[in-house]
Amino acid sequence: xxxxxxxxxxxxxxxxxxxxxxxxxxxxxxxxxxxxxxxxxxxxxxxxxxxxxxxxxxxxxxxxxxxxxxxxxxxxxxxxxxxxxxxxxxxxxxxxxxxxxxxxxxxxxxxxxxxxxxxxxxxxxxxxxxxxxxxxxxxxxxxxxxxxxxxxxxxxxxxxxxxxxxxxxxxxxxxxxxxxxxxxxxxxxxxxxxxxxxxxxxxxxxxxxxxxxxxxxxx
Numbered sequence: 001x002x003x004x005x006x007x008x009x010x011x012x013x014x015x016x017x018x019x020x021x022x023x024x025x026x027x028x029x030x031x032x033x034x035x036x037x038x039x040x041x042x043x044x045x046x047x048x049x050x051x052x053x054x055x056x057x058x059x060x061x062x063x064x065x066x067x068x069x070x071x072x073x074x075x076x077x078x079x080x081x082x083x084x085x086x087x088x089x090x091x092x093x094x095x096x097x098x099x100x101x102x103x104x105x106x107x108x109x110x111x112x113x114x115x116x117x118x119x120x121x122x123x124x125x126x127x128x129x130x131x132x133x134x135x136x137x138x139x140x141x142x143x144x145x146x147x148x149x150x151x152x153x154x155x156x157x158x159x160x161x162x163x164x165x166x167x168x169x170x171x172x173x174x175x176x177x178x179x180x181x182x183x184x185x186x187x188x189x190x191x192x193x194x195x196x197x198x199x200x201x202x203x204x205x206x207x208x209x210x211x212x213x214x215x216x217x218x219x
Contacts, residue, residue, distance in 0.1 A: 068152035075155030079162045083204040092150050095166050107140040119214040137179030145171040145191045162204050168196045195219035
């Protein structure tokens, strides 16, 4: 009887070891499969992210033309394309400075300054007016009160020559005195509005960045 019990216990132990070995291998196999499935699931989004996407077009650079008439925009863009360093707002600031300097030089009879700011024919016109004024014994006691506005009315690129027409709206107090200093025209108390059309010209391939006054007119 005892021998039979021992034999049955040995058989049960053997079957238990066989069952454990089978279930253990299946469990290990299943544990290996689950991570692989997770890896595949995790890999899919990564692959989707890594796929190249269509590049968004770069924003288009637009030249600032708020201070220019519509008729001048094509010319401004042509000048900017030929001269990448051209800046419209910077040009207008320089043009306003040149406007004030030129007027003050003319009023004072300063030919040297006018020669630096003007093209030859415009300089000659100013020079002749200064000489005529001097011969008459007259002097100008004018003052630029303010520049109200500066607007580009026209622009053109002709070959390598850039031309820009600027309309200046300014308040000027004008007085003319005779050789004795007596006021013969105008008043410093009453500024008048002046609307001047000035054309500035520059060779865009010139190392000299200065724009010269090449023509004057009134609006």
